[in-house]
Amino acid sequence: MPARTACVARTMSTLGIIGAGNIGSNVAKAAIAAGHDVVIANSRGPETLGDLIVELGQEHARAATIDEAAAAGDIVLVAIPLSAIETLPQAPLVGKIVLDANNYYPGRDGRIAALDTNMSTTSGLLQKHLPESHVVKAFNHINAKDIPRDATPFGTPTRRALAIFGQDGQAKEVAAAFLDDLGYDAVDLGTLDESWRLERDTPGYGKPMTAAELREISANTERVQQQ
Numbered sequence: 001m002p003a004r005t006a007c008v009a010r011t012m013s014t015l016g017i018i019g020a021g022n023i024g025s026n027v028a029k030a031a032i033a034a035g036h037d038v039v040i041a042n043s044r045g046p047e048t049l050g051d052l053i054v055e056l057g058q059e060h061a062r063a064a065t066i067d068e069a070a071a072a073g074d075i076v077l078v079a080i081p082l083s084a085i086e087t088l089p090q091a092p093l094v095g096k097i098v099l100d101a102n103n104y105y106p107g108r109d110g111r112i113a114a115l116d117t118n119m120s121t122t123s124g125l126l127q128k129h130l131p132e133s134h135v136v137k138a139f140n141h142i143n144a145k146d147i148p149r150d151a152t153p154f155g156t157p158t159r160r161a162l163a164i165f166g167q168d169g170q171a172k173e174v175a176a177a178f179l180d181d182l183g184y185d186a187v188d189l190g191t192l193d194e195s196w197r198l199e200r201d202t203p204g205y206g207k208p209m210t211a212a213e214l215r216e217i218s219a220n221t222e223r224v225q226q227q
Ligand SMILES: NC(=O)c1ccc[n+]([C@@H]2O[C@H](COP(=O)([O-])OP(=O)(O)OC[C@H]3O[C@@H](n4cnc5c(N)ncnc54)[C@H](OP(=O)(O)O)[C@@H]3O)[C@@H](O)[C@H]2O)c1
Pocket: 018, 019, 020, 021, 022, 023, 024, 041, 042, 043, 044, 045, 066, 079, 080, 081, 082, 084, 087, 088, 101, 102, 103, 104, 105, 139, 140, 141, 142, 143, 144, 145
């Protein structure tokens, strides 16, 4: 059984979420189920999120502007298309832990030379845009709908594991505790430079894995040229 991670996130109360689509809404559900509040934003404005807030429950969910969601979150999840990350505001995210669920789909995002040449990773691009934030890659290799469904308590023998990557050890500890709260074993697989190991089309992408399986599959993954 993996060691239980630091419990910093257990005192966390609010998750800011930028992007209210598949990933944003499903992480919101899992976070609320775990006892957190969420403040969530999309590109069109809080007035367009009424149905989602009703679905999530008004007691623990609030719609906001992007700046408000960024400012409100003790941790902030970025769940928007990769092509939009440069529109994210920097000031309200300074010093914050920013969870990045991004993946690169050239058909959706356009071709990005730094990714096509393996000079960066998707989260490396976000960290470059948010130099004063602590970006932690998380939730990118799980199907959004699985997030509330596959959550299990700490200690469940087949508990699903999710990778985290980041430059800052303390930020990763907080992110790991948050994932644990939501029902997942977090496996720290290194810096953002290593996060290609679970990017699109790798063997572990979308595959339910325990912590041991995740470590083994990611260690045996070879970096290929983006298609
Ligand atoms: N879907 C999955 O199962 C899954 C799994 C893992 C990772 N991911 C990755 O997570 C990211 C989000 O995917 P998704 O499937 O959740 O996308 P999605 O369902 O299309 O939702 C995207 C959300 O981002 C918002 N948005 C777009 N541009 C924005 C901007 N400039 N500022 C603020 N919000 C903006 C959209 O707002 P509007 O509604 O107003 O347009 C929408 O709420 C992608 O990189 C994807 O590859 C997805």
